[in-house]
Amino acid sequence: MLSAAVQSVRRRLGGVHQDHKRIARSAVVLLAFVILGKCIGASKEMAIAWRYGISGTVDAYQLALTLVTWLPTMLTNVLSVLLIPALVSLKDDKSEQNGFIGELEGVGLVIGLASCLLLWLGWPYMAEAVGSNLAESTREICRHMIIGMLPVGVLTFTICISSARLQASGKHINTLLECVPAIGLLVFVLGAQDNTSIWPLVVGTSLGFVVQSAWLRVLARRADSMPALPRVSTRAKQWPATIRSMGTLTIGSVVAGLWLPVDQYFMAQQGDGAIATLGYANRLLSLVLSMGALAITRATLPILAEILHRGDHERARSTALKWSGIMTAVGLIGGVIAYVLAPFVVKLLFQKGAFTADDTIAVTTLFRYGLLQVPFYFGMCVLVQLFASETRYRAITVFSLIGFGTKIAGNIILIRFFGAQGVLLATGIGAFVVLACYIFWTRFAPPFVAPEAKAGTDTPE
Numbered sequence: 341m342l343s344a345a346v347q348s349v350r351r352r353l354g355g356v357h358q359d360h361k362r363i364a365r366s367a368v369v370l371l372a373f374v375i376l377g378k379c380i381g382a383s384k385e386m387a388i389a390w391r392y393g394i395s396g397t398v399d400a401y402q403l404a405l406t407l408v409t410w411l412p413t414m415l416t417n418v419l420s421v422l423l424i425p426a427l428v429s430l431k432d433d434k435s436e437q438n439g440f441i442g443e444l445e446g447v448g449l450v451i452g453l454a455s456c457l458l459l460w461l462g463w464p465y466m467a468e469a470v471g472s473n474l475a476e477s478t479r480e481i482c483r484h485m486i487i488g489m490l491p492v493g494v495l496t497f498t499i500c501i502s503s504a505r506l507q508a509s510g511k512h513i514n515t516l517l518e519c520v521p522a523i524g525l526l527v528f529v530l531g532a533q534d535n536t537s538i539w540p541l542v543v544g545t546s547l548g549f550v551v552q553s554a555w556l557r558v559l560a561r562r563a564d565s566m567p568a569l570p571r572v573s574t575r576a577k578q579w580p581a582t583i584r585s586m587g588t589l590t591i592g593s594v595v596a597g598l599w600l601p602v603d604q605y606f607m608a609q610q611g612d613g614a615i616a617t618l619g620y621a622n623r624l625l626s627l628v629l630s631m632g633a634l635a636i637t638r639a640t641l642p643i644l645a646e647i648l649h650r651g652d653h654e655r656a657r658s659t660a661l662k663w664s665g666i667m668t669a670v671g672l673i674g675g676v677i678a679y680v681l682a683p684f685v686v687k688l689l690f691q692k693g694a695f696t697a698d699d700t701i702a703v704t705t706l707f708r709y710g711l712l713q714v715p716f717y718f719g720m721c722v723l724v725q726l727f728a729s730e731t732r733y734r735a736i737t738v739f740s741l742i743g744f745g746t747k748i749a750g751n752i753i754l755i756r757f758f759g760a761q762g763v764l765l766a767t768g769i770g771a772f773v774v775l776a777c778y779i780f781w782t783r784f785a786p787p788f789v790a791p792e793a794k795a796g797t798d799t800p801e
Contacts, residue, residue: 360662360663362510362643363636363639363640363643366510366512366638366639366643367639369512370512370515370635370636370638370639371631371635373515374515374630374631374634374635376516376519377515377516377519378627378630378631380519380522383522384522384523384525384526384529387530388401388525391535391540392535396478396481397478397481397536397538399478399482400481400482401485401538401541404482404485404489405485405489405545407459407466407486408455408459408486408492408493409492409493409496411455411493412448412452412455412493412497413496414593415451415497416497416499416500417593418586418589418593419497419501419504419586420500420503420504421589421641421728422582422585422586422728422733423444423501423504423508424504424507424641424642424728425641425645425729425731426582427441427505427564428508428645428646429649430578431508434566436576437564437566438567440576442567442568442570442571443571443573443575443579444501445570446570446572446573447497447573447574448497448501449494449497449498452493452494452495452496453493453494456486456487456489457490460483460487463486481538484538484542488538488539488543489542489545489546490546491549492521492545492546495549495553498553498556498570499552499553501560501568502514502557503560505560505568506556506559506560506563507638507641507642508564508642508645509560509563512638512639513559514556515634517555520548520549520551520555521545521548521549523548524544524545524547524551525540525541525544525545525548526544527544528541528547529541585731585733589736591737591740592737592740592741595740595741595744596740599744599767599770602748602751603618603751603763604618607760610755610759614760617702617706618706620686620690620699620703621706621710624682624685624686624703625707625710628675628714629713629714632667632670632674632714632721633718633721636663636718637722637724640660640663640726641725641728643659644656644659644726644729645729647659647729648729648730653730656729657726657783660723660725660726660782661723661779663722664723664775664779665719667719667721668718668719669715670718671714671715671716671719672715674714675711675712675714678707678711678714679708679711682704682707682708683700683701686700686703686704686707687700690703706761706764709761709768710764710768712764712765712768712769712771713764713768716768716772716775717771717775720771720774720778723775723779723782724736724778726782727781735781739774739777739778739781740774742773742774742777743771743773743777744770746766746769746773746774749766750766750767751763754766
């Protein structure tokens with residue numbers, strides 16, 4: 341009986357389509373990379389806390405890093421969604437692909453350099469807006485750090501483009517190399533002799549980004565055999581469609597970024613400590629969400645783009661729906677496990693010093709309510725990649741707006757009945773509504789063909 345069962349399982353696995361096997365293999369590898377990266381990132385935070393504690397130096401570093409990376413990161417988050425399907429569609433025309441990538445890199449370097457220099461030159465005015473409550477010494481340290489971390493802002497675009505090139509070629513080493521800046525910072529902070537010097541933070545971070553950028557570029561060049569030398573130009577015919585699509589997706593990205601401030605506003609109405617409690621719960625929730633979502637999104641996007649490039653829309657949709665169902669189930673199982681382990685994890689991580697047993701109970705309660713969103717979020721992430729591959733950027737933005745509207749309404753209603761827990765319940769309901777929109781549109785909407793594709797080009801909407 342056991343032998344027959346084993347043979348049956350083998351036959352079923354042997355009949356699984358190659359696309360599903362590729363997604364599964366990629367997801368497992370990416371999950372291992374993500375876990376390793378999270379561990380290294382945690383070690384970096386522990387090293388900074390050990391060396392500098394809670395000080396003005398750390399305040400200046402966090403503020404400078406946020407300011408330097410904010411604009412480039414916002415743009416590259418959107419660009420990464422657009423770029424992989426675009427690179428897949430251009431595989432048959434290496435010359436055109438090489439020219440477009442080179443122009444993207446050149447324009448990205450200019451934007452990164454300009455944003456950093458404007459920050460540095462405009463710091464006296466910006467300091468009053470974002471750091472008016474900081475000590476004068478801290479504000480001066482931040483100004484020095486901004487110019488010292490110039491490579492971080494400048495190279496963010498290069499890192500994004502090289503990562504997209506690797507993913508479009510079926511390589512995922514870029515996910516592992518995301519920990520290189522953390523390793524650089526960790527080495528310099530641990531080797532520092534002075535607890536007040538800013539240079540271990542500045543040099544460690546900047547050098548880490550330089551190494552990551554150079555390493556990724558070498559690997560990307562090997563993967564797609566293109567030099568893609570940076571040049572400041574916008575002659576490639578993909579530019580108009582790319583700019584329009586980035587504008588559309590940026591709206592959805594900004595809306596998604598409003599969920600946390602809205603939650604903080606509603607939590608503020610619950611009294612002192614509510615926002616802090618939400619912050620601790622969200623740190624744990626972001627860990628759970630990012631581990632699964634990052635692995636599956638990076639595993640599915642290039643493969644779905646390849647299937648669509650072959651013109652097989654039905655297979656792409658079928659593949660996406662199946663993996664959406666699988667990830668919803670994975671999220672449900674993971675959520676149940678996290679629900680059971682929550683009090684032990686919160687106690688282990690946070691219950692020290694001023695963080696009391698009552699605080700552990702409060703954070704655990706919010707965290708458990710927040711787990712409602714996990715299965716819906718996991719399932720949604722796969723379908724977002726399908727829509728990105730189909731260049732349905734307007735639909736992605738519309739669904740973001742629908743989810744945000746549901747979230748606001750849920751907060752207003754549920755907070756009256758459940759208090760602070762209602763805010764997390766509303767997040768789960770918002771995630772469910774967004775997933776339902778994606779499933780409905782995937783199952784019943786006709787296959788999408790971009791206007792440019794109809795005219796004979798492969799550029800996105």
